[in-house]
Amino acid sequence: MEATIAITEAEHKKTKPDPETLQFGKTFTDHMFTMEYTEEKGWIYPEIKPYAPVEIDPAAMVFHYSQSVFEGLKAYKGPEGDIILFRPEENFKRMNRSNRRLRIPPINEELVLDYLRQLLELEKDWVPSAEGTSLYIRPFVIATEPSLQVAPARSYKFLIILSPVGSYYPEGIHPVSIMVEDHFTRAARGGTGTAKTGGNYSSGYTAQSKASSEGHAQVLWLDGVEKKYIEEVGSMNVFFKIDGEIVTPELNDSILEGITRKSVIELLEYWNIPVVEKRITMQEILKAYDEGRLEEAFGSGTAAVISPIGELHWKEHTLIVNGRDTGETTKSLYQTLTSIQTGKEDDPFNWTTKIKL
Amino acid sequence: MEATIAITEAEHKKTKPDPETLQFGKTFTDHMFTMEYTEEKGWIYPEIKPYAPVEIDPAAMVFHYSQSVFEGLKAYKGPEGDIILFRPEENFKRMNRSNRRLRIPPINEELVLDYLRQLLELEKDWVPSAEGTSLYIRPFVIATEPSLQVAPARSYKFLIILSPVGSYYPEGIHPVSIMVEDHFTRAARGGTGTAKTGGNYSSGYTAQSKASSEGHAQVLWLDGVEKKYIEEVGSMNVFFKIDGEIVTPELNDSILEGITRKSVIELLEYWNIPVVEKRITMQEILKAYDEGRLEEAFGSGTAAVISPIGELHWKEHTLIVNGRDTGETTKSLYQTLTSIQTGKEDDPFNWTTKIKL
Numbered sequence: 001m002e003a004t005i006a007i008t009e010a011e012h013k014k015t016k017p018d019p020e021t022l023q024f025g026k027t028f029t030d031h032m033f034t035m036e037y038t039e040e041k042g043w044i045y046p047e048i049k050p051y052a053p054v055e056i057d058p059a060a061m062v063f064h065y066s067q068s069v070f071e072g073l074k075a076y077k078g079p080e081g082d083i084i085l086f087r088p089e090e091n092f093k094r095m096n097r098s099n100r101r102l103r104i105p106p107i108n109e110e111l112v113l114d115y116l117r118q119l120l121e122l123e124k125d126w127v128p129s130a131e132g133t134s135l136y137i138r139p140f141v142i143a144t145e146p147s148l149q150v151a152p153a154r155s156y157k158f159l160i161i162l163s164p165v166g167s168y169y170p171e172g173i174h175p176v177s178i179m180v181e182d183h184f185t186r187a188a189r190g191g192t193g194t195a196k197t198g199g200n201y202s203s204g205y206t207a208q209s210k211a212s213s214e215g216h217a218q219v220l221w222l223d224g225v226e227k228k229y230i231e232e233v234g235s236m237n238v239f240f241k242i243d244g245e246i247v248t249p250e251l252n253d254s255i256l257e258g259i260t261r262k263s264v265i266e267l268l269e270y271w272n273i274p275v276v277e278k279r280i281t282m283q284e285i286l287k288a289y290d291e292g293r294l295e296e297a298f299g300s301g302t303a304a305v306i307s308p309i310g311e312l313h314w315k316e317h318t319l320i321v322n323g324r325d326t327g328e329t330t331k332s333l334y335q336t337l338t339s340i341q342t343g344k345e346d347d348p349f350n351w352t353t354k355i356k357l
Numbered sequence: 358m359e360a361t362i363a364i365t366e367a368e369h370k371k372t373k374p375d376p377e378t379l380q381f382g383k384t385f386t387d388h389m390f391t392m393e394y395t396e397e398k399g400w401i402y403p404e405i406k407p408y409a410p411v412e413i414d415p416a417a418m419v420f421h422y423s424q425s426v427f428e429g430l431k432a433y434k435g436p437e438g439d440i441i442l443f444r445p446e447e448n449f450k451r452m453n454r455s456n457r458r459l460r461i462p463p464i465n466e467e468l469v470l471d472y473l474r475q476l477l478e479l480e481k482d483w484v485p486s487a488e489g490t491s492l493y494i495r496p497f498v499i500a501t502e503p504s505l506q507v508a509p510a511r512s513y514k515f516l517i518i519l520s521p522v523g524s525y526y527p528e529g530i531h532p533v534s535i536m537v538e539d540h541f542t543r544a545a546r547g548g549t550g551t552a553k554t555g556g557n558y559s560s561g562y563t564a565q566s567k568a569s570s571e572g573h574a575q576v577l578w579l580d581g582v583e584k585k586y587i588e589e590v591g592s593m594n595v596f597f598k599i600d601g602e603i604v605t606p607e608l609n610d611s612i613l614e615g616i617t618r619k620s621v622i623e624l625l626e627y628w629n630i631p632v633v634e635k636r637i638t639m640q641e642i643l644k645a646y647d648e649g650r651l652e653e654a655f656g657s658g659t660a661a662v663i664s665p666i667g668e669l670h671w672k673e674h675t676l677i678v679n680g681r682d683t684g685e686t687t688k689s690l691y692q693t694l695t696s697i698q699t700g701k702e703d704d705p706f707n708w709t710t711k712i713k714l
Binding site: 023024025026028032051053054055056057058059062063064065066067068070072101102103136138140142143146147148149150151152159161163183184185187188189190191192197198199200201202203204205206208209224225226227234235 | 380381382383385389408410411412413414415416419420421422423424425427429458459460493495497499500503504505506507508509516518520540541542544545546547548549554555556557558559560561562563565566581582583584591592
């Protein structure tokens, strides 16, 4: 599908940043994609234009009631110079699931993927090629109707912005320390935890700040009801290897359905490594640890792909996982996923979408 | 305190709307107040200027992670032509409590109240005087730093916008039907429920839509843990009169600390009507109803002040409260609070702040 779209090129192009010093999500490319939604006309005015501030009414509902959703995915420069996307159709499917939860009108997933393709073609020189680098893609929807009524908006803006990002592991993949959060809650049963909506993120700042001040990289969230069951790590899904079997919390309405999580499960099944989705208590992890059966632990997400966990801190307990080394399965998953994502390895799953230039 | 502030008057003034046809939060006045926050300088550039769209970077963190807080209060035209505010210092205190939860830097409450006073002096002709009308005041803070990192922003914008609003009860105060929500959760223990932050509002749209489609005005939220304890009604606090005693859910970290709620409790104590804050289950309300002891029920909030509840729908039960009539205590609270707010009755509590013109 080739979707028609208005394109205005930037007159002055920015200087590309040094890939060595790139920080996550701080530098943006020359162009962005925008479209509008009105109740009468649906999604209209698809447009690629110079990256610039947007003009928004101060009464726009996104400012007051946070009616918004977002997605995050990465584009890599392939070995033959093409641009490789990893399961992008999954991101737009999930965006529509988030839209439904937040009462935002659905987008046309195929059309939006084509808009993204056209934006990436224009911004092809922004996709970095150094080891570990990529172009981070942020599609998002915000409620723009100027109204203070507590109700779904009647107008929205959809945007895609692009940010070149450096390697998540400039000094090589290394395990991190995680604090299990006993007081604060990320998401509750019946809440918005499965949706990628802003409110799930700023609500975690206090817990993250507590963890950081105690020297931990991330928070491990427990369920909002009993504070017993493991949900997520920071903004990643979480996996444990116990007695050779990989376990991960089963999806419920407070866990984000990660695309990397899904790929990890599919890859493990392909490798014939047993993988189980179930409710897991922190107590079970502690027991496995005490009995010497906790072999590995890692998080999965778009930013880090795979993030090994070296320490878990829960109440008075400290669990040192695999002697603070990256485990074998963790390492294989990271290697294989990043090699498929960057086109260095065959893609038996047909996960990647290649944009030929 | 007279705070120094840059004022730019609008060249063209808007036509004031007919107070008969005003909808809540749809019309805005000629001017707004804005100030900025930077890590280096704190809150700077306080300014009153023409109401207009704001220019914001598409990467502004408020769009992605909903780091925002807001307040809501009303200004009334007093009998002597002055402008009356109801406990405005409580709103800015609460804004700072919300700020703390969302990791937003605190505002100077006294200064901000003076900025509001200056804005209201300029917009004095926008305060409507017809019965039941008022000027709704919406102070809010949004994270403006352009960054996709999941972390508190380093720059913010604080704004105050004003909207003339019509009577909440153009045909007189009347009881509404409420649906008790059994599945969806407004806020969980350890979540952000006590903070006035956007994420708590859009997360309720699905439940509200379900309630509306079944002919109910609002949702009654139960606790996120056991789905047993009563928390709030829509965006109001809730009260019940049982055996002559008024009961309301005690504050916890998932209930918003309403300023009208606080005023209702203080007024009842002043009247020597017994009032108790405690955990209340929906089962207890049903039992009281079945035994003929549930005398009245009402919500409290800035928009409606007091909103009588005529019906409660919970699972297979329908509770008709006081024959769908507004109860005596409900009526007295509404009369007294609105009379104090509009300056028609003495204010023995010193709740009101008068701006002489």
